[in-house]
Amino acid sequence: MHTVWKGAISFGLVHVPVKMHTATEDKDISMRMIHKECGSPLSYVRSCPVCKEEVGWDEIVKGYEYEKGKFVLFDKDELEQLQDDASRAIAILDFVDLPEIDPIYYQKTYYLSPDQAGNNAYQLLREALVQTGKIGIAKVTIRAKSSLAAIRVIENCLVMETMFYPDEIRAVKQVPNIPEHVEVNPKELEMAKLLIGQLSTAFQPEQYTDEYRQRLLERIGQKIAGEEVRTAPAAQPAANVVDLMAALQASIEAMKGPRPIGTDPGPAAAAAPAAAAEPKRRKRAAPAAAADTAAEEAAPRRKKTARKAEAGAQKAANDGEEPAATGGTRRKRARTET
Numbered sequence: 001m002h003t004v005w006k007g008a009i010s011f012g013l014v015h016v017p018v019k020m021h022t023a024t025e026d027k028d029i030s031m032r033m034i035h036k037e038c039g040s041p042l043s044y045v046r047s048c049p050v051c052k053e054e055v056g057w058d059e060i061v062k063g064y065e066y067e068k069g070k071f072v073l074f075d076k077d078e079l080e081q082l083q084d085d086a087s088r089a090i091a092i093l094d095f096v097d098l099p100e101i102d103p104i105y106y107q108k109t110y111y112l113s114p115d116q117a118g119n120n121a122y123q124l125l126r127e128a129l130v131q132t133g134k135i136g137i138a139k140v141t142i143r144a145k146s147s148l149a150a151i152r153v154i155e156n157c158l159v160m161e162t163m164f165y166p167d168e169i170r171a172v173k174q175v176p177n178i179p180e181h182v183e184v185n186p187k188e189l190e191m192a193k194l195l196i197g198q199l200s201t202a203f204q205p206e207q208y209t210d211e212y213r214q215r216l217l218e219r220i221g222q223k224i225a226g227e228e229v230r231t232a233p234a235a236q237p238a239a240n241v242v243d244l245m246a247a248l249q250a251s252i253e254a255m256k257g258p259r260p261i262g263t264d265p266g267p268a269a270a271a272a273p274a275a276a277a278e279p280k281r282r283k284r285a286a287p288a289a290a291a292d293t294a295a296e297e298a299a300p301r302r303k304k305t306a307r308k309a310e311a312g313a314q315k316a317a318n319d320g321e322e323p324a325a326t327g328g329t330r331r332k333r334a335r336t337e338t
Helices: 076-081 119-132 186-199 211-225 244-255 266-319 327-337
Strands: 005-011 014-022 062-067 070-074 089-097 106-114 134-142 145-154 157-163
Touching: 005 134, 014 119, 089 145, 106 119, 106 145, 119 134, 119 145, 119 157, 134 157, 186 244
Parallel strands: 005 089
Antiparallel strands: 005 014, 014 106, 062 070, 089 134, 106 157, 134 145, 145 157
16 A cells, blocks of 8 residues: 555654555546547646746746735745644644544545554554544644644554644535424424434445446446447436425335345336326227227228119119219209200
8 A cells, every 4th residue: 555644643752653545545537638629638738828838847836816916926945944843743632532523524534554663652552542432633734734633543543534624614604595493294203203214224335336437437348349329318307296294105105115225126117107107098099999990880881882883883884874973963064054
């Protein structure tokens, strides 16, 4: 495991030499910015908009913009002089109980391993924390940034959690539209508590996965293999539930059965919507079926009439007479004779 920092934990006159290792890793899939026209990855150049030239690292200093377009400048040496002399120390200031710290204060987690001949001091601090049930609140400087930190034990290993300072936490009163205290319907409250009870379980982090990352990796594999990629149609948005009591009751009913994670509901669940929609299809199909039946019944009558007309025409031809004319034909002949 890569070492990102070396220093010592200090509490009182005791110093514990330690190495720091990052405890977490970002599994986000990194993508480059690509020029769509030619497929080349884009590069970013440090350039000065006034001098119209590229600027090297040795020509760069840092500045604080106190007014629009006005800066006070600092070079690297000047910033380093402002750091604490004990910048390589994790100085424990107090020991507190873990439940007293709200998780909103936590930033990032680091594992701490003993460095050089620090095994005895490392074991001493670890055992003292375990037996007292306390965690240490410390100050530490990492990469020129000062942070609060919590020192605790996880699975026989000392762990440091960097923390925000209190003035870095935004006040809850800044959040808009938070409902004021109102009376809650007792029945709805009991149903909500019942639902929470049914959903309560032991925390098993391995059952939670990043489905988006999995789908993205599969799509990347398909593209690499040259397969055709099709976009699935967007899912229909769920209807808004107005009746809170009905929503709670439906949720509880749904939770009565087993809740396997990531399983297929099977053909029975897929057939339920189709069965529910069948009466509507039958109702829509009824007028069309009636029209088809009427057409089928009228067809023999039309054929019978046509056969009679054909027989009459044939008889008239045999007798030397003209076939019987329709009403329109008789009116046309009358006009001609006149």
